[in-house]
Amino acid sequence: MIEIKVAVSNRHVHLCREDVDVLFGENYEFSKRNDLSQKGEFATLDTVSLKTEKAIIENVRVVGPIRKYTQVELSKTDSDILGLDLPIRDSGDFRDAKDVVIIGPKGSRKVKNCCIRSVNHIHASNSELEEFNDKDIVDVKTSDGVIIHNVHIKKSDNFVLEMHIDTDNSKEYNLVTGSSVFLKK
Ligand SMILES: [Zn+2]
Known part of the structure; x- marks a missing residue:
């Protein structure tokens, strides 16, 4: 048997440059709160809110660095709160992914096809x-x-x-x- 350590992922958001510019201001750079165990990945000091017609979830952590695409990773409980029926997907697989309005300190935007539940x-x-x-x-x-x-x-x-x-x-x-x-x- 191979022993593997577990890390629990709370709801979080990865953002592309274009969305960072809208939500946080042009050329905004995230400040690091702490490194995550995967190399180069870090929890930022920044958060956004996620809004649907049904509900809003505040203080959702942004994980850096900036990615090529925006991806919102939620649990089943989160998706029920927001009224979204999310597919369980690998990172970067957006088939049937859902839309959400992401609200930052400087602006907001409806991001299409970005919300998934991450597969274990x-x-x-x-x-x-x-x-x-x-x-x-x-x-x-x-x-x-x-x-x-x-x-x-x-x-x-x-x-x-x-x-x-x-x-x-x-x-x-x-x-x-x-x-x-x-x-x-
Ligand atoms: Zn992972």
Whole structure:
């Protein structure tokens, strides 16, 4: 068994340059609150609000750096609050993704096709998890012996071995950041 540490992802937003300019002002640069474990990724000091016809969620953390596309990652609970029926997707897969109005300190804009629920996934560098390939789909077991199905493996030299799971799934499987799950070789 390979032990993998878990990191729970709260709702968050990745933004493209164009949306940053509208929401925060032209050429705005994020300031770092803290590094995240994946190399180059950081929680910023900046937040936005997300608005639909049904509700608004405030203080949603922006994760840097700026990306090529804007992506909003929400839990099932969040999507129910906003009245959005979100698909469960890999990062960057926007099939059936939903629209939301993103409100920043300097402006707001309706961003089309940006909201997803992130699939449970494991990051690994290319030298880790040698028995597995990028895009493999696996089961992992928690310390309680519960099996989590349909976990997607993402390999890249920039990645560090870690499983990402959203707040709803962390509750369902009794996991917190720092918990371990186990992958059969
Ligand atoms: Zn991740």
